[in-house]
Amino acid sequence: xxxEQQLDDLLLQVAPEIAPQRDLWPEISxxxxxxxxxxxxxxxxxxxxxxxxxxxxxxxxxPVDDVIAQVEAPATxxxxxxxxxxxxxxxxxxxxxxxxxxxDGFADWHQQIAIWQKAQTQIELALRFEPxxxxxxxxxxxxxxxxxxxxxxxxxxxxxT
Amino acid sequence: xxxxxxxxxxxxxxxxxxxxxxxxxxxxxxxxxxxxSSNEKIDIENMRGEVRIVAVKGNKFSVKGTLDEKAEGYExxxxxxxxxxxxxxxxxxxxxxxxxKQEGSDLTIxxxxxxxxxxxxxxxxxxxxxxxxxxxxxxxxxSVHGEKLKGDIVLETVNGQIDSRANAGRLQLTTVNGEINxxxxxxxxxxxSVNGEITVQSSAREVQLxxxxxxxxxxxxxxxxxxxxSVNGEIxxxxxxSKKPRISASSVSGASRLTLDADxxxxxxxxxxxxxxxxxxxxxxxxxxxxxxPRRHLEFSTGNGDGNVEVSTVSGEIELKxx
Numbered sequence: 001x002x003x004e005q006q007l008d009d010l011l012l013q014v015a016p017e018i019a020p021q022r023d024l025w026p027e028i029s030x031x032x033x034x035x036x037x038x039x040x041x042x043x044x045x046x047x048x049x050x051x052x053x054x055x056x057x058x059x060x061x062x063p064v065d066d067v068i069a070q071v072e073a074p075a076t077x078x079x080x081x082x083x084x085x086x087x088x089x090x091x092x093x094x095x096x097x098x099x100x101x102x103x104d105g106f107a108d109w110h111q112q113i114a115i116w117q118k119a120q121t122q123i124e125l126a127l128r129f130e131p132x133x134x135x136x137x138x139x140x141x142x143x144x145x146x147x148x149x150x151x152x153x154x155x156x157x158x159x160x161t
Numbered sequence: 162x163x164x165x166x167x168x169x170x171x172x173x174x175x176x177x178x179x180x181x182x183x184x185x186x187x188x189x190x191x192x193x194x195x196x197x198s199s200n201e202k203i204d205i206e207n208m209r210g211e212v213r214i215v216a217v218k219g220n221k222f223s224v225k226g227t228l229d230e231k232a233e234g235y236e237x238x239x240x241x242x243x244x245x246x247x248x249x250x251x252x253x254x255x256x257x258x259x260x261x262k263q264e265g266s267d268l269t270i271x272x273x274x275x276x277x278x279x280x281x282x283x284x285x286x287x288x289x290x291x292x293x294x295x296x297x298x299x300x301x302x303x304s305v306h307g308e309k310l311k312g313d314i315v316l317e318t319v320n321g322q323i324d325s326r327a328n329a330g331r332l333q334l335t336t337v338n339g340e341i342n343x344x345x346x347x348x349x350x351x352x353x354s355v356n357g358e359i360t361v362q363s364s365a366r367e368v369q370l371x372x373x374x375x376x377x378x379x380x381x382x383x384x385x386x387x388x389x390x391s392v393n394g395e396i397x398x399x400x401x402x403s404k405k406p407r408i409s410a411s412s413v414s415g416a417s418r419l420t421l422d423a424d425x426x427x428x429x430x431x432x433x434x435x436x437x438x439x440x441x442x443x444x445x446x447x448x449x450x451x452x453x454x455p456r457r458h459l460e461f462s463t464g465n466g467d468g469n470v471e472v473s474t475v476s477g478e479i480e481l482k483x484x
Contacts, residue, residue, distance in 0.1 A: 104302055105320035105338045112355070115374065119392045119413040122475050126434035129454035135473045136434060139411055142390060146373060150355060153337060157319050160283050160301050 081124060084144055091148065095155045103157040109150075116147045188230050191268070194223035195239040200294055201276045206247040209284045210265025216274040216291030222246075226268035246270070277312070286321070295330070304339075332365070352377075370396065391415035401484060405468035416478040419470070423483040426464025430471045431481075433457040437474040443481040 092113075102109065123140050130136060197203075199220050205212070209229050222244050228235060229248055236247045248266055265285065272278060277294035280287050287298050288306035295312030298305050305316045308326040316323050317335045325334055327345040334341050334352045341352055341359045350365040359370060359377040363384070370377050370389040377389065377396040387408045389396050397418040400406055405426050410417045421427075421443065431439050431448065435455050439448040448459035472479045 103319075112373075115393065119475075122413055122435065126475050129451075130434055130456060133434065135411060135432070135471075136475070139390075139413065139473075139475070143392065143413070146355075146371075146392075150337070153319065157301055 081120070081140055085120070088144055088147060092151045095151050098155060099158050101158065103154065103161050106154045106157065109154060112150065113147060116143050119143055188227040189232075190227055191235065192223075192225045193237055194221055195237070195244060196220060197222045197239055197244050197273060197276070198242050199273050199275045200242070201239075201273055202243045203272050203276050203278045204243065204245045204247075205270065205278070205280045207266050207268065207280075207282050207285055208248065208250050209282070210267055210286075212266065212268045212270065212280065212282065212285060212287045214270045214272060214278060214280065214287070214289040214292070216276070216293070217271045218274065220273050221271065222273075223271045224268055225270075227266065228268075229266040230264060232266070372396065389417070391417070399484070403468075405464075406470065407468055408470045408472070410472045412474045412477040414475065414477045416480065417472050417474060418478075418480040418482070419472065420482040420484055421470075424464065425468065425483075426466060427468030427470050428462045428466040429460065429481070430469075431459040431479050432473045433477075433479060434473065434475045436476040438478045440478070440480045443483050 120140065120143055123136055123143070127133065127136050127140075197220055201220075201222065203222065205214070207229070209231075222239065224237070224246055229250065231250060233249045233251055235249060236245060238245045272292065274291060275294045276292060278289060278292050278296040278298075280289070280296075280298045280300075282300040282303060284302045285300050286303040286305075287300055288308070289296050289298055289310060290308045291310070293311040295314065296307060296310045297313075297315040297317075298307060299315070299317045300321065301319045302321060303318060304321040304324065305318050306324040306326075307314060307316050307328055310328045310330070312330045314328055314330055315333045315335075316325060317333075318339055319337045321336065321339045323334050323336055323339060323341045325332065325341070325343040325346060328343075329347040331348055332343070332346055332350045334343060334350070335354070336357050337355045338357055339354070340357045341354055341361075343350065343352070343359075343361045343363055346361075346363045346365050348365055349367040350361070350363055350369070352359050352361065352368075352370045353372075354375045355373045357372075357375045359372060359375060359379075361368070361370075361378070362380045364382045365384060367386045368379065368381060368384050368388070370379065371391075372394040373392045375391075375394045377391070377394065377398075379387075379389075379396070379398040381387065381398060381400045381403070383402045384400055385403065385406060387398060387400065387406060387410075389398065389410050391412045393413065393415050395416040395418070396410070396412070397420075398410075399420040400408075401422065404422060404424065406421070408419065410419070425443075429443075431441070433439050433448070433456065437457065439457055439459050441447065441459060441461075444461055444463060446459060446461040448457040450457050
C-alpha cells in the first residue's frame, strides 16, 4: 500500500496542463453561434412592445379606464351606500328604542321606511348602468337624509306628546 | 251667633275656598298687557287650544281670553326687548293631551307690527297676522295659519294644515302629514312634506319643494329659480313670465311635469335612468335611448339658451308642456 508521501510524489510527476489532441474550437464555436443569435431576441421583443404600446396607447387607455370605472365605481358607491344604510338602520334602531309609544301620524312608519328603501333599491339598480351619474348619487343621499329626518321627527314628536 | 263670629266664619270659609281653588282654575280668564318696544322679541308657548296673534299699531303686548283648564298658571315677563308669555302645564298630563283636542286655551294676543314672533305649541292651532319682524310658528297636532307676515318666516306642524297667505320674505313651510296651501307669497319659498299635498300660487323668485309621497301643484309667476324633488309623488309646476328660468327637478318613480312659456330661452337636459319616460311637448326633439341599458336622454335648447332646465327621474315620468 502506498503511503501518503508516495501519492504526493506521483502527483508532482503529472503535467499541470494537458493539450487536446485535436482542434476543438470549431465544434465549440458551432454550438455557441445559435446562442448568440438568441441573445438579440429580448431586445427585439422590448422594441416591439414599446412600439406596440405607443401605437395602441390612445385607443387602449379609454376602454381600460371605462372598464375600471364600470367594475370598481359601482362597487365602491354601492358599498358606501350600503355602509351608510347600515349606519342609518343602527341609528334608527337606537332612536326608536327610546320611544314609549308611537305618536299620532306615525303609525305607518314601517311602511314609510319601506317606501324609501324601495326607492333606494331602484336608484342602486340605475347606478349599475350609470355608475358615475352624480344626480343619482345626490338622490341616494337625499333619500337617506329624508329617512333620518323622518325618524328624528318621529322621536321628537313622541317626546312632545 | 253674634255678628262678629258670623262674619269671621264667612271670612274663614271664603279663605278656605280660595285656598282650594287655584287662581288659574279651568278656563280662567286672562287680560294682561305690557308696554314693549316696536321691534320686541315675543316668545309664546301654549300647549293646547286656539291662539290668534295679531299685529297692531302701537308698542303694546296684550293677551286676552281663557287659559287651558289644566294650566298651572302662566308666566308673563317683559324685559330687555324680550317678552315671554308661557302657559304652564303640569308634566303629568302630557300623555293625555291627545285624548280631547277640544280642550285648551283660547287666546287672542296683540303684538307690535315690527315685532319678531316665536310660538310653540303641541295640540294647538295657531294663526298670526301682520307681523313684519319675522315669525316662527311651530305646533305638532294642529294647524298653522300665517297671513301678511314679513321677514324670516317658518310655519311648521307635524299633523295639521299649513295655510300661508300673502307672506313675503324667506318662507319655510314644513309638515309631515298635513297639507300646505300657499297663496300670494313673495321672496323665497321653501316647502316640505312627506305625505301631504302642496298647493302653491306664488310670485316668489326662488322656490324649493320636497315631497316623498305627497303631491305638489305649483302655479308660479316670475319665478327665476325652481328646485323640486319627489320619491313617489307627482309634482306639476306651471311657470309664467319666466323667460330664462333655472330649474332643477328629480324623482325616483314619481312624475315631474313642467309647463313653461312658449318663448322660454333655456338649455334642457332631461334624463330617465332606468325605465322612465320623457315626453317633450315643448319642441319636436325626441329622447335618445342608450345603446346599452335602459337610460333615455334628451338635450336641446330654445331661444338663446339663457336659462337652464335639468330634470331627472329613475323610473318615473318627465313631461314638458308650453303655456
